[in-house]
Amino acid sequence: MKQTLFILLLSASTLHASGLFSVGHKNFGFNIGQDSAYNNNYTVIGLNANYFPVENLSVGFGYQTWLGSTPSINQINLPITYYIPLEMMYTPYVGTFYSHTFIEDPYQDYDSYGGKIGLTMQTSQSSYISFGWVHEIYDDGINSESRGYPEVSAGFSF
Structure with missing residues (x-):
């Protein structure tokens, strides 16, 4: 039974593999939004790049800068991120991440990690838009806290 289920999942994976989430594809995306920290409001702008070493699985690197206030x-x-290979208009995804935040003195840098879930919609042969939810856990070495927030991003693939 387990072997049959594995073969069915593998078959579904290869049926959906063509396109944005196939081996060797590269995705580039951007995001813009607002956030607050240290009692200040910021405009957050980010860029990210992802590579698909296997079908439907991306590994990536992202950079964000927070503008409009100090620090x-x-x-x-x-x-x-893993994109669940279903033949639907929207492709569900689930992922995890590690993040390092650099903050101007006198504040200390900190690490965070977490998970995300959402849906990606292919908008053309080589572009997409994603909507999801992120849960992030912060740890500055002294305190640990968490929060959840919506995520919207868009990008292109080649």
Whole structure:
């Protein structure tokens, strides 16, 4: 039974593999939004790049800068995302990530990690838009806290 289920999942995976989520594809995306930290509001702009080493699985690198207030904040992100191979208009995804945040003195840099779920919609042969939810856990070495927030991104693939 387990072997049959595995073969069915593998078959579904290869049926959907053509396109945005196939081996060797590269996705580039951007995001823009607002956030607050240290009692200040920021405009957050980010860029990310992902590579698909296997069908439907991306590994990536992202950079975000927080503009409009002090202290200066910049982040790097290392995400891993799996796109569930279903023949639907929207492709569900689930992922995890590690992030390091650089903050201007006198504040200390900190790490965070978490997970995300959502849906990606292919808008053309080589572009997409994603909507999801992120749960992030922060740890600065002294305190640990978490929060959830919506995620919207768009990008292109080749």
